[in-house]
Structure formats: C-alpha cells, structure tokens
Amino acid sequence: MTDALNAPLAPLAPVEPAADEASATTDEAATVAPAGGDAYRHETGPTSEPTSPLARGPVISPPHTVEGFVKAFLHELNFGQGVPLATSSQTDQYLALARTVRSYLMARWLETARKRRASQPQKMVGYLSAEYLLGRQLDNALSATELREVATDAMKACGIDIEDLRAQEVEPGLGNGGLGRLAACFIDSLATLGAPSIAYGIRYEFGIFRQTFVDGRQVEQPDAWLSSGDPWGVPHPELEVPVNFGGHTERYVGEDGRERSRWVPGWGVIGLRYNYMVPGYHNGVVNTLRLWRARATNAFDLHIFNAGDYAEAVRAQTFAENISKVLYPEDSTPQGKELRLQQQYFFVACSIKDFLTHTMPKGFDVRELPERIIFQLNDTHPVIAIPELMRILVDEHDLEWDQAWGITKQCFAYTCHTLLPEALEVWPVSLMERLLPRHMEIIYRINEEFLDDLREAYPGDELRVRRMSIIADHPERSVRMAHLATVGSVKVNGVAALHSQLLKDKVLNDFSELWPDRFTNVTNGVTPRRFIRQSNPALTGLITETIGKGWVSDLDRLAELQAYSDDPEFREKFRAVKAANKERITDVLAKRDGIQLPQGHMLDVMVKRLHEYKRQSLKMLHIVTLYDRLISGEVDPASVTPRTVVFGAKAAPGYHMAKETIFLINSIAKTVNADPRVQGRLFVAFPPNYNVTLAEKLIPAADLSEQISLAGKEASGTGNMKFALNGALTIGTDDGANVEIRELVGDENFFLFGMDEPAVAELQARGYRPGDYYESDANLKRAIDLIASGHFTDGNRDAVSAFVGDLLSNDRFLALADYASYLEAQDRVEAAYADQEEWSRKAILNVARTGFFSSDRSMRDYIDRIWHIKTNA
Numbered sequence: 001m002t003d004a005l006n007a008p009l010a011p012l013a014p015v016e017p018a019a020d021e022a023s024a025t026t027d028e029a030a031t032v033a034p035a036g037g038d039a040y041r042h043e044t045g046p047t048s049e050p051t052s053p054l055a056r057g058p059v060i061s062p063p064h065t066v067e068g069f070v071k072a073f074l075h076e077l078n079f080g081q082g083v084p085l086a087t088s089s090q091t092d093q094y095l096a097l098a099r100t101v102r103s104y105l106m107a108r109w110l111e112t113a114r115k116r117r118a119s120q121p122q123k124m125v126g127y128l129s130a131e132y133l134l135g136r137q138l139d140n141a142l143s144a145t146e147l148r149e150v151a152t153d154a155m156k157a158c159g160i161d162i163e164d165l166r167a168q169e170v171e172p173g174l175g176n177g178g179l180g181r182l183a184a185c186f187i188d189s190l191a192t193l194g195a196p197s198i199a200y201g202i203r204y205e206f207g208i209f210r211q212t213f214v215d216g217r218q219v220e221q222p223d224a225w226l227s228s229g230d231p232w233g234v235p236h237p238e239l240e241v242p243v244n245f246g247g248h249t250e251r252y253v254g255e256d257g258r259e260r261s262r263w264v265p266g267w268g269v270i271g272l273r274y275n276y277m278v279p280g281y282h283n284g285v286v287n288t289l290r291l292w293r294a295r296a297t298n299a300f301d302l303h304i305f306n307a308g309d310y311a312e313a314v315r316a317q318t319f320a321e322n323i324s325k326v327l328y329p330e331d332s333t334p335q336g337k338e339l340r341l342q343q344q345y346f347f348v349a350c351s352i353k354d355f356l357t358h359t360m361p362k363g364f365d366v367r368e369l370p371e372r373i374i375f376q377l378n379d380t381h382p383v384i385a386i387p388e389l390m391r392i393l394v395d396e397h398d399l400e401w402d403q404a405w406g407i408t409k410q411c412f413a414y415t416c417h418t419l420l421p422e423a424l425e426v427w428p429v430s431l432m433e434r435l436l437p438r439h440m441e442i443i444y445r446i447n448e449e450f451l452d453d454l455r456e457a458y459p460g461d462e463l464r465v466r467r468m469s470i471i472a473d474h475p476e477r478s479v480r481m482a483h484l485a486t487v488g489s490v491k492v493n494g495v496a497a498l499h500s501q502l503l504k505d506k507v508l509n510d511f512s513e514l515w516p517d518r519f520t521n522v523t524n525g526v527t528p529r530r531f532i533r534q535s536n537p538a539l540t541g542l543i544t545e546t547i548g549k550g551w552v553s554d555l556d557r558l559a560e561l562q563a564y565s566d567d568p569e570f571r572e573k574f575r576a577v578k579a580a581n582k583e584r585i586t587d588v589l590a591k592r593d594g595i596q597l598p599q600g601h602m603l604d605v606m607v608k609r610l611h612e613y614k615r616q617s618l619k620m621l622h623i624v625t626l627y628d629r630l631i632s633g634e635v636d637p638a639s640v641t642p643r644t645v646v647f648g649a650k651a652a653p654g655y656h657m658a659k660e661t662i663f664l665i666n667s668i669a670k671t672v673n674a675d676p677r678v679q680g681r682l683f684v685a686f687p688p689n690y691n692v693t694l695a696e697k698l699i700p701a702a703d704l705s706e707q708i709s710l711a712g713k714e715a716s717g718t719g720n721m722k723f724a725l726n727g728a729l730t731i732g733t734d735d736g737a738n739v740e741i742r743e744l745v746g747d748e749n750f751f752l753f754g755m756d757e758p759a760v761a762e763l764q765a766r767g768y769r770p771g772d773y774y775e776s777d778a779n780l781k782r783a784i785d786l787i788a789s790g791h792f793t794d795g796n797r798d799a800v801s802a803f804v805g806d807l808l809s810n811d812r813f814l815a816l817a818d819y820a821s822y823l824e825a826q827d828r829v830e831a832a833y834a835d836q837e838e839w840s841r842k843a844i845l846n847v848a849r850t851g852f853f854s855s856d857r858s859m860r861d862y863i864d865r866i867w868h869i870k871t872n873a
C-alpha cells in the first residue's frame with residue numbers, strides 16, 4: 001500500500017488501490033533519497049475533503065501490462081493527439097507513444113518527489129550546464145522502466161511496428177559534443193544511484209546544427225528539433241521566473257544606516273520552466289532535468305506598446321525570446337558573443353531562483369544553504385552563478401558581505417574541461433558593465449579582497465598577483481571566468497588524471513600552489529545504459545548470458561569476462577556480435593546516406609568534433625599513404641588488410657581550417673572510393689551529421705578506435721571509453737583518458753604512438769619546424785605532395801593550397817612530427833588484425849577491463865571527493 005496521495009494535505013485514511021494498478025509507482029520505488037522533483041512547491045491542494053476514492057488514492061501509473069499500455073496509448077492518441085488510430089500518421093503514433101511512456105515516468109517522478117519531501121532534508125546537487133546532448137529518449141525510457149517488451153507488444157496489438165515509431169524521434173541536440181554528452185551521462189547515473197539532484201540548463205529552440213555536405217563542403221541547416229512537438233517536456237508556463245539585465249547600480253543608505261549598492265535593471269525577460277524526466281535504471285527513481293526558455297515580460301511589451309509602436313513591441317518580444325533561441329555551435333572555442341553571456345546569466349539566474357523559492361521550503365534560512373546544495377559548474381559557462389548568489393544574499397537577503405562570501409564559496413564546485421588557453425572564457429569588462437552592472441561590481445570586490453590576500457601571501461610578487469587576478473588588463477580589460485570559478489569554489493576538478501595534473505602544473509598552476517587541497521581529479525565516464533545496453537543489444541545479450549544480470553548498473557563486473565578471453569567458443573560468439581553490428585551499421589548508412597560499405601573490412605573509426613588538436617589531418621595523411629602504397633604498386637594489394645575508415649565530425653561554422661579539413665576528407669573519400677586500383681582494399685566514408693543516434697549504431701561496429709590528439713590537448717575524451725567498452729581496440733596518443741584506458745587494458749592491448757606531453761613541450765620549446773619532417777620522411781613527402789598536386793580535387797591545386805601551406809609552415813598541433821610513429825603503429829594494427837583469434841582476445845580484454853569508465857563510478861567519485869551527499873545506493 002502506498003501513501004502517495006493525490007490529496008497530500010488532507011488527513012485521510014489511504015485507499016487501497018486496485019490490485020493490478022498498485023505496482024507501478026511502488027514496486028521498485030521503495031528506496032529513494034529525499035528532496036528533488038517538485039518537492040516543496042507551495043500548493044494548497046484541495047480546499048475541501050475529497051470524497052472520490054480516486055482523488056483520495058495514490059498517484060497511479062497505467063498498469064505494466066500490454067492491455068494497460070494499449071489503453072493508455074489509445075487514450076493519448078485519441079484525446080491527446082486528437083486522432084483515431086485508423087487515420088493516424090506515424091508522427092501521431094510516435095507522439096502518443098512518447099506521452100504514454102511519459103505517463104509511466106511521471107508516476108514515478110511524483111513518487112520520487114513525494115518520498116524526498118517526506119524524508120529528512122538532505123544536501124542536494126544542482127548540476128548547472130549550458131549543454132545536455134541527450135540523444136533519443138524513447139528507448140532509454142522504455143528500458144529504464146522495463147517497459148520495452150510491453151510497449152513492443154502493445155504497439156503490435158495496435159498494428160504498429162514500434163521500430164517505425166522509434167525512427168520518428170528527433171534527438172534533442174542541446175550540446176556540441178563531449179561536454180554536453182557527459183552532462184547527459186551524469187544525470188543518467190545520478191538517477192540510477194538515487195542521488196538527490198536536479199539538473200538545470202537551457203531549452204534551446206534550435207540545437208546543434210544539422211550538417212549537410214554540398215560539393216564536399218559543410219553546410220549548416222537549422223535543427224528544428226521541436227517542429228513536431230516536444231512530448232518529453234512538461235512545460236509550466238504559469239511559473240514565471242523574472243530575470244533582469246542592463247541598467248545601472250546606485251548607492252543608498254539602508255534602514256540600518258549602512259551604505260549599500262542596488263541594481264536598477266534596464267530590462268528583463270521571463271524564464272519558463274520545462275521539466276524533463278530522467279529515469280534511473282530499474283530503481284523506480286525519476287529525477288528532474290529543468291530547462292529554461294526565455295519569453296518577453298508583459299511589462300516590457302506594454303511599455304513600447306503604449307508608445308504606440310506595435311511593430312516595435314513585437315520586435316522586442318522576439319528580442320527577448322532570442323536568448324533561448326539557439327545553441328552556440330562552438331566546441332572549445334568560445335567567441336565571446338553578447339547573446340552567449342545573456343544565455344549564461346539567464347539560465348543561471350532562473351536556476352538559483354528556482355532552487356531557493358521552489359525546491360527549498362518556505363521560510364528557509366539562506367545561511368543553511370551549504371548544508372542543502374552544492375552547485376556543480378560544468379565548465380565556465382555557468383560561473384556567473386557565483387556573483388549572482390552573492391547578489392541575492394547581500395542585496396536581497398541583507399547578509400553582510402563576509403558572511404555571504406563564506407556561504408557562497410561553499411556552494412560551488414568547478415569542473416574544467418579544457419587545456420586550450422583559447423577555450424577559457426573571458427568577458428570584456430565593458431560588456432559585463434553594460435549587461436550585468438551589479439555583478440561586475442561584485443566581481444570587482446571579490447577580486448579586490450582576493451588580491452589583498454595574495455599580496456599578503458606573496459609580498460612583493462606583483463607579477464604573480466597580476467597573473468592570478470580575476471580581471472585581466474590585456475589585451476582588453478576582461479573577466480577571467482576560470483579564475484572567478486577557482487576563487488569561488490570548494491573544489492576544482494579536471495576530467496582525467498593527466499588533465500587534472502596539467503591543470504595543476506600549467507593552466508591553474510598559481511592557484512594550485514596557493515590552494516593545493518582545492519584541486520582534485522574525477523575521470524569522466526559514460527553511461528552503460530545507453531552506450532552498451534541500448535546501443536549494443538547483441539553484446540549485452542552475450543555478456544548477460546556469460547556472467548548473468550546486474551552488470552549494467554555495476555560495471556566493474558565486466559571483469560568477470562576476463563577469463564573468457566581465452567575461450568575459443570566465447571571468442572567466436574564475440575566475433576559474431578561484431579559481425580552483426582557491422583551488418584547493422586551497413587544497413588543504417590545505406591538507408592540514411594546511401595553509402596554502401598564494403599563487407600569484410602576492418603572498421604576504423606574516427607568520430608568527434610573537427611578540431612586541429614584532434615588531428616583528423618593526421619588520419620587523412622595515413623589514408624593517403626595507404627592509398628599511395630596501393631596505387632604505386634609498392635605493396636601487393638593481396639597482402640593489405642581491407643580497411644574501411646569512417647569519419648564523423650562537425651566543424652564550428654566559423655572555424656575555417658576545420659571546414660577545409662572536412663572538404664579534404666570528402667575529396668579524398670570520393671577519389672579513393674572511385675579508384676578501381678584500391679577496390680576491396682580501402683574505402684572511406686564520411687556520413688554527414690554525426691550525432692548521438694548515429695554513434696549508437698556506429699561505435700558497436702568498430703574494430704579500431706582513433707584517439708590521436710596531440711598529447712596534452714584532449715582533456716579526457718569520452719568516445720574513447722565508448723569504443724573500448726564495445727570491444728574496439730584503441731590506436732592513440734598518451735593523452736586524456738587514453739592514458740587510463742591503456743593502464744587498465746594493458747600495453748599489449750592498446751596501440752600507443754607519438755610524443756608524450758613532456759616531449760611535445762620540449763619540441764615546442766626547441767622550435768618546431770614541420771618542413772624538416774616533410775623533407776626527411778619520404779612517405780610523408782609523398783602523401784603531402786599527392787594532396788598538393790590536386791590529385792584528390794580534380795586537379796585543382798588552389799583548393800588545397802591553404803591547407804597544405806598551413807601544414808608545412810605552421811602545423812600548430814604537430815601532426816607531421818607524429819606521422820612516422822603513427823604509421824608504424826598502424827602497421828602493428830594490421831599485423832595484429834591478421835590474427836583474428838588474438839585480436840578477439842585483445843578486444844574482449846578491452847571490454848572486461850574498462851568497467852571503470854562507467855559514469856556511475858564518476859558520480860561516486862564526485863560524491864566522495866566533492867559533493868559529500870548521501871545516496872540510497
């Protein structure tokens with residue numbers, strides 16, 4: 001029996017639910033940690049005693065039966081979508097299916113919130129991230145709630161193939177790449193651990209652009225992911241959160257005689273909340289992802305409207321709504337755009353206000369905040385939250401500065417996701433003063449006190465003080481958000497062991513000397529629910545058949561597979577899984593892009609954002625060398641391992657070199673694939689618009705995972721983990737999480753090449769001259785000359801001259817210096833692949849030894865090292 005009453009305030013005797021209806025909300029939801037969901041909303045409930053047994057009963061989800069599901073589905077189709085089954089379109093059916101599944105989630109979500117409300121107040125995590133790259137929701141929700149079979153059968157009973165409906169879902173691409181996908185993995189794990197948490201972000205109307213290729217060049221199309229509805233989002237337009245911008249500050253004397261500052265804003269917008277449900281895996285918990293959408297304030301409209309300018313009023317409306325219009329498509333290279341700062345402040349202000357007024361009980365004492373919340377700052381994007389909380393405590397709650405700062409510093413922790421200096425956000429002071437004048441004042445004061453402390457700690461070391469200052473003077477007076485984050489946080493973490501070390505030694509070295517204990521590492525992880533169970537059902541089946549159930553939420557158990565790496569029968573089955581996944585991706589690419597993958601090839605995959613530091617250009621040089629060896633007759637085609645290389649990569653629209661690289665890869669693919677001399681030996685595919693949906697099909701099919709960034713540049717990488725967990729071997733540099741992957745799987749099961757970070761630093765200090773490598777390496781020279789000759793661009797040398805010129809004279813990420821070593825490692829790959837038994841053994845060991853990379857483990861590390869919250873796990 002449950003006490004999850006629809007009428008929670010009335011002192012009623014609970015009503016026994018009908019037997020078949022009782023299970024859904026109660027079965028596995030028994031052990032839930034407190035707080036979250038819509039806990040502590042201050043509604044009144046019914047004003048008189050409900051008399052209907054249903055109104056007095058618990059919240060009940062539709063029954064977990066085929067019949068119950070059919071009933072709920074038809075209800076959604078008929079009365080939600082407003083169509084009869086007979087004339088419904090696939091879009092109608094998909095929307096009704098999604099809403100049906102959502103209603104099962106909703107019952108658990110309400111129950112999770114109720115249990116948290118009913119238990120002792122506990123500290124929560126507020127995950128603040130400007131990006132969540134969620135991927136499709138339907139499958140994940142079905143598997144979390146164990147509804148997959150019921151739903152499949154129910155659709156069948158309605159004459160519908162659920163596969164057709166799956167294909168209807170447009171993935172919410174509210175992120176650029178690794179950082180956004182990491183956030184999505186983390187919230188999945190938080191729910192699975194039953195951790196009291198809430199995630200906040202922005203509901204962009206347009207997510208990451210849809211990439212198309214026109215004559216081999218990237219063309220961006222808007223991603224209208226909402227165009228046929230948003231069945232997973234639950235909007236609450238009635239709960240408006242006002243957010244201010246602009247204006248000025250003024251001094252005044254308060255009632256207590258103290259002089260204070262206050263913000264007189266110039267304009268404002270409204271934040272509208274949309275809740276998305278984040279189901280835990282088989283534990284009945286459903287957490288909240290709360291995304292904000294911007295809308296114009298009525299007052300704002302009215303002001304202009306009254307001036308008689310209707311058109312201007314409408315324009316102003318559009319202006320306000322622009323804030324949540326589009327995701328900036330820059331990965332690691334922020335452009336410092338004003339609208340971007342507006343987005344950052346917008347979502348952070350909404351989230352903190354929401355937490356204080358809706359999640360905390362009425363009358364809550366803000367001095368207790370550090371016992372109730374820790375906000376995790378996902379990179380610098382939400383760092384404006386630090387001065388925002390100060391403003392709220394000092395200006396709105398009348399706290400003394402020192403007391404407010406003492407509280408604020410305990411409420412934040414900062415994750416840095418980069419090592420590229422150009423990726424650390426800085427905002428011009430002039431822009432800050434115009435957009436957020438009060439926050440700028442607060443930042444000045446934080447900095448002033450910080451610099452005073454520094455001068456005390458390092459007397460006479462003015463150079464150091466200037467290096468560490470939150471405000472930079474050159475080249476433009478600006479706010480260094482990473483410094484602000486470090487000064488205002490309890491902990492600062494990097495995302496892989498090497499990255500965290502380099503953060504301490506290089507990027508934030510002065511800070512780690514001052515506060516060594518503030519720095520820690522949490523190595524990234526990925527969710528096994530999406531990236532094994534959902535994406536690789538064949539491997540999932542084999543693992544479960546071999547070691548039993550339970551490993552999906554306890555990934556260390558994959559270690560039990562180690563013993564089977566020597567079992568020929570298991571290897572055979574493992575190879576069959578790979579083969580089936582290759583067939584699947586062949587079908588997908590044929591249907592999706594008209595690409596015909598040749599069969600029986602080694603599948604060599606490089607998927608990630610296009611960036612020079614990731615060195616897609618090095619992979620390209622390798623392909624050109626393989627091609628050249630074949631067409632020049634230097635090698636016997638029969639002796640070459642047939643290889644298909646698949647790329648997936650979006651370039652930031654304004655990133656010229658990255659777009660040139662895309663053009664060149666496409667040009668090479670076109671030439672290679674059309675050349676009869678290499679047929680059956682080498683094939684290059686570059687499906688456009690790589691996204692989570694494609695990743696789920698591609699990664700399980702891969703034999704070789706390309707992780708070839710310049711050592712010291714890739715903070716972690718998370719694709720590298722997904723490949724290893726799905727039984728691909730890595731060819732990689734000593735960079736990011738590759739280091740930990742290699743340590744875990746063993747040197748003999750990883751193809752390491754290239755300079756390590758100290759060697760890179762040394763070469764750069766010596767003075768790197770790419771031309772020297774070109775002159776002294778005959779293979780490299782031939783590859784570059786072949787590209788420069790226009791061989792891949794229909795004889796057009798001009799089309800490649802900029803690219804080649806940059807490679808020979810600049811090559812910022814030292815691709816030429818690692819070329820020889822890369823080639824040698826690829827030869828080792830070929831030799832290893834020739835022995836399929838041995839290769840299978842290595843691949844199995846990769847799966848068995850990488851359970852560490854579950855995002856469940858990452859979340860536990862955050863909990864132990866940073867958050868110190870309690871879970872029910």
Ligand code: NBG
Nearest residue numbers: 178179417495714715716717718
């Ligand atoms: C990216 C890094 C990756 C890392 C992800 C997730 C940014 C700013 N950083 O190496 O480049 O895996 O973050 O931590 O997008």
